[in-house]
Amino acid sequence: MTTQPSRFSSRTKALGAAAASFLVGCSSHQVSTDRVAHAIDAYHDAASHASLEDYIGRMAPTGVFLGTDATERWTRDEFRAFCEPYFSEGRGWTYVPTQRHIQISRGGKTAWFDETLTNESYGTLRGTGVLTRKNGDWFIEQYSLTFLVPNVIAKEVVSSIREFERSDNNAEEPDGD
Numbered sequence: 001m002t003t004q005p006s007r008f009s010s011r012t013k014a015l016g017a018a019a020a021s022f023l024v025g026c027s028s029h030q031v032s033t034d035r036v037a038h039a040i041d042a043y044h045d046a047a048s049h050a051s052l053e054d055y056i057g058r059m060a061p062t063g064v065f066l067g068t069d070a071t072e073r074w075t076r077d078e079f080r081a082f083c084e085p086y087f088s089e090g091r092g093w094t095y096v097p098t099q100r101h102i103q104i105s106r107g108g109k110t111a112w113f114d115e116t117l118t119n120e121s122y123g124t125l126r127g128t129g130v131l132t133r134k135n136g137d138w139f140i141e142q143y144s145l146t147f148l149v150p151n152v153i154a155k156e157v158v159s160s161i162r163e164f165e166r167s168d169n170n171a172e173e174p175d176g177d
Contacts, residue, residue, distance in 0.1 A: 033102050036111045036131060039138035041097070044117075050092035056080045059140045060132055066144035068125070095119050095127070095145075109133045116148075124148050 039058065046055035056076060059065070063076040074082060086092065100115040114128045129143040149157050 032104050032108055032111075036102050036104065036113065036138050037100065039131060039140075040100070040113065040115070040129070043140060043143075044095055044097065047092050048094040050087040050090050052080065052083055052087040055083065055087070055092075059143075060134075063140050064142045066142070068122075068145055068147055093119070095125065097127075098124075111138065117145075122147065 043055065043058045046058060056079065059076045059079070061076060063079075065074045065076075065079040066072060067074070095117040096119075097115045097117055100113060102111055102113045104111045109132060111131045111133075112129065113131075114126060117125045117127055119125060126146050126148055127143060128146075130141045131138045132141050133139075
C-alpha cells in the first residue's frame with residue numbers, strides 16, 4: 001500500500017491546528033458561560049420557591065447582597081436572617097431574567113454579569129454580580145439589584161427620594177418582594 005503525500009503545506013496544517021485549538025477554547029468558554037448562567041438561574045429559582053438553604057447556599061461564604069434600598073447591604077449570614085421569615089412562610093420572590101451578559105476571567109475562576117429582570121411588584125430591574133468558581137461550582141460573591149429609572153423621569157424620582165429622606169417616613173420595613 002502506498003501513501004500519497006499530503007496536499008496541505010505545513011503552514012496550512014499549523015493554521016488548521018491553531019483554528020481547531022481556538023474553537024476548542026471557545027467551546028470550553030461557552031460551557032463555562034453556560035455553567036455561570038445555570039448558577040444564576042438556580043439562585044433565582046431557589047428564591048422563587050422560598051428554598052432558603054439552596055438560595056443562601058449559592059452564595060460564597062463571603063458573599064454580599066445589595067438590595068434596592070440604600071440600607072440593604074447584607075453579608076450572606078445577614079441576608080439569610082432577612083430571608084428566613086419570608087421563606088419560612090413559603091413567600092419567596094420571583095425575578096425572571098429577560099437578558100443577560102456574562103464575562104469570565106482569563107483564568108476561568110471569576111465571572112461577572114449584568115441582567116435585566118422582571119418582577120410582578122417592581123417591574124423591570126437590573127441585577128449585577130460577581131461569581132467565583134470553587135471545585136467546579138460557581139458561587140455568588142456579590143449580587144446587586146437596582147431599579148431601572150427612565151431618564152425622562154429621573155429628576156422626579158430623585159426629588160421624591162430626597163423628600164422621603166427628609167421626612168420621618170423612611171423607617172418602613174422592606175417587604176421582601
